[in-house]
Amino acid sequence: MMPLTKSAYKLLTYLKERASGEYVYRVDIKQSDLAKELGISRQALSIKLKPLIERGYVRTGRGFIEITEKGLMAMGYYAKPAFILVSVEPERRDEVYREIVSCQLGRVHRVAGDVDLLIEVEGSRATEVLDMLSTLKGVLKTRTYFTLQSF
Numbered sequence: 001m002m003p004l005t006k007s008a009y010k011l012l013t014y015l016k017e018r019a020s021g022e023y024v025y026r027v028d029i030k031q032s033d034l035a036k037e038l039g040i041s042r043q044a045l046s047i048k049l050k051p052l053i054e055r056g057y058v059r060t061g062r063g064f065i066e067i068t069e070k071g072l073m074a075m076g077y078y079a080k081p082a083f084i085l086v087s088v089e090p091e092r093r094d095e096v097y098r099e100i101v102s103c104q105l106g107r108v109h110r111v112a113g114d115v116d117l118l119i120e121v122e123g124s125r126a127t128e129v130l131d132m133l134s135t136l137k138g139v140l141k142t143r144t145y146f147t148l149q150s151f
Contacts (some may be wrong), residue, residue, distance in 0.1 A: 004074050011048050012057065012075050014038065015067055025067040034065070078123030078149040081106075084130065086117040092138025100137055105129050115143070123147065 004012070019025035027034070035045040049065075052058045057071030088096045093116060101108050105127070106121035119138040121129050123146055133139050 008049060008052055009075060010055075011038075012052070012067055012071055014060040015058070015065055016072070016077075018076070019067065025072065025106045027065050028063060030063050031060070031065070041098070063106065072124075076124070078126075078146070080150070082123040082125050082126040082147065083118050083145045084119040084126065084141045085145075086119065086133060087114070087142075089138040089139040089140060090118045096136055100133075103132060105132070122127065 005011075013102055015027050016025050017036065018104070019027045020027075029037075031045055031049070032042050035042045038045065040048075048057065049060065052071065053060060055070070055074075056068055057074055059066045059068060069079040086100075097110065097117070099120065106119055106125070109118040109120070110116065111118050119129060130142060130144065133142055143148075
């Protein structure tokens with residue numbers, strides 16, 4: 001994977017911050033409007049986007065730009081989901097559930113079985129989520145699984 005230039009990284013970061021979605025980052029914007037927001041000409045934006053498109057880091061279309069998984073990885077993000085299984089002390093379950101949901105970490109599922117919760121997060125956020133979980137009273141243990149391939 002070729003390293004990103006400073007301006008390419010800055011452009012991808014700008015797009016990611018304005019994108020909607022969890023694992024596909026899409027910005028619904030015309031390139032002319034994006035160029036205005038960035039304070040550059042439409043031609044300058046085209047010059048910056050061209051190598052990103054050629055490397056497969058972004059896809060563009062009429063009125064949108066998407067950062068691909070390859071683009072996210074070039075920025076240091078692990079785009080595929082991670083699944084964090086959480087066991088909680090029975091008497092603290094409601095308190096822990098409310099706290100986790102209020103943090104908007106990702107998709108939170110209350111489950112039955114050997115664990116109490118399944119949290120689905122962007123893989124690059126797993127450490128952040130695990131750090132937060134380690135501060136909660138009542139969390140007994142966690143197990144983390146990273147997606148290698150989806151079908």
